[in-house]
Amino acid sequence: MPRVLVVDDDLLIRRFLHDALEVGGYDVVSAASGAEAATILERDGRLDLVITDYSMPGVTGIEVIRCAQNIDPTLPCIIVTAFHDLDLAMRGMQAGAVGFIPKPFKSDHLLTVAGRALERRQMSLETTRLSLLLPMLERFTMLLANTLESKDCATQRHAERLVEHAETVARALDLDDDTRFSVRVGACLHDIGKVGVPEELLRKAGRLTPAEREMMQLHPEIGAAILEDIDTWEDVRLIVRHHHEHWNGGGYPLGLAGESIPLGARIVSVVDAFDVMTQGRPYAAARPLGSVVEELVRERGEQFDPDVVDAFLSTLGVNGQYHEVVDASSELDLIARRAGVPRNSLDTVAGIAR
Numbered sequence: 001m002p003r004v005l006v007v008d009d010d011l012l013i014r015r016f017l018h019d020a021l022e023v024g025g026y027d028v029v030s031a032a033s034g035a036e037a038a039t040i041l042e043r044d045g046r047l048d049l050v051i052t053d054y055s056m057p058g059v060t061g062i063e064v065i066r067c068a069q070n071i072d073p074t075l076p077c078i079i080v081t082a083f084h085d086l087d088l089a090m091r092g093m094q095a096g097a098v099g100f101i102p103k104p105f106k107s108d109h110l111l112t113v114a115g116r117a118l119e120r121r122q123m124s125l126e127t128t129r130l131s132l133l134l135p136m137l138e139r140f141t142m143l144l145a146n147t148l149e150s151k152d153c154a155t156q157r158h159a160e161r162l163v164e165h166a167e168t169v170a171r172a173l174d175l176d177d178d179t180r181f182s183v184r185v186g187a188c189l190h191d192i193g194k195v196g197v198p199e200e201l202l203r204k205a206g207r208l209t210p211a212e213r214e215m216m217q218l219h220p221e222i223g224a225a226i227l228e229d230i231d232t233w234e235d236v237r238l239i240v241r242h243h244h245e246h247w248n249g250g251g252y253p254l255g256l257a258g259e260s261i262p263l264g265a266r267i268v269s270v271v272d273a274f275d276v277m278t279q280g281r282p283y284a285a286a287r288p289l290g291s292v293v294e295e296l297v298r299e300r301g302e303q304f305d306p307d308v309v310d311a312f313l314s315t316l317g318v319n320g321q322y323h324e325v326v327d328a329s330s331e332l333d334l335i336a337r338r339a340g341v342p343r344n345s346l347d348t349v350a351g352i353a354r
């Protein structure tokens with residue numbers, strides 16, 4: 001039950017406010033003066049709303065509002081004024097009141113204004129709570145991804161690097177905050193379904209047999225099923241489910257093509273392949289950066305969304321003339337530093353993200 005402090009020096013109005021609010025489902029505390037209200041505000045830490053008369057002898061309604069705002073800036077205050085005193089109502093709003101009620105008023109008007117003030121407070125509290133919770137949630141998600149990666153020594157810090165690259169690409173594509181959040185969490189958890197793949201398969205150095213490949217290729221669906229019950233993470237779930245789809249329709253699990261593949265999944269697909277190729281895997285050694293860039297360019301419009309490849313390469317400082325850049329070794333040093341990868345001189349078999 002919301003707790004409201006009613007402040008009015010007029011006994012009749014105070015009683016009316018008290019009774020109307022009580023009938024409306026509030027727990028009401030009354031004060032007959034501004035001074036009494038100030039004492040209650042200091043002692044009672046459970047108030048959700050203050051409704052105060054404007055003109056009272058001694059401590060005025062404006063001072064009551066200031067006192068309430070000092071103690072708890074989120075505590076909504078409503079000022080009650082005589083009907084013709086709109087200037088006074090404005091002064092109340094300037095002091096921090098979120099609404100005013102002109103006298104004479106009816107109880108349903110009072111309850112409407114009070115209800116709105118409480119709703120707005122609830123929303124601002126939720127926003128604050130969420131803004132504190134989200135960074136914690138992201139850290140926890142990373143912790144979970146790191147724990148899963150400990151099954152597979154070759155993919156250590158894979159999720160962490162992917163989150164960084166995916167965020168950079170999402171920014172380059174000018175995606176909004178909410179979408180970038182989903183992209184980061186999706187990048188972090190893209191391989192969560194590998195929890196259902198036997199360890200010896202994850203660590204296998206040689207080629208997978210067709211049966212093993214089939215089992216490995218279940219991981220996007222397993223991952224999506226794990227996230228099934230988190231209603232607000234539908235975008236994250238789609239990234240996890242479709243991060244192995246190919247732009248040309250040749251990927252899995254559904255063989256989606258082009259823009260029917262969720263954008264977040266297209267981003268993760270590019271940065272995942274980049275990380276796998278630059279870092280190496282038990283089944284494929286790390287490749288030199290030039291060859292990785294060439295591979296991304298070669299698969300631009302085939303395996304990968306061309307716009308995502310362009311955005312990613314531009315964040316690495318590769319623009320347009322891919323082959324010139326790939327051939328210029330000083331440029332590659334710069335790109336390697338930007339990408340945070342070693343400039344490996346090995347030239348080996350192609351590594352493809354499993």
Ligand SMILES: [Fe+2]
Nearest residue numbers: 190191243354
């Ligand atoms: Fe994967």
Ligand SMILES: [Fe+2]
Nearest residue numbers: 190191272353
């Ligand atoms: Fe991956």
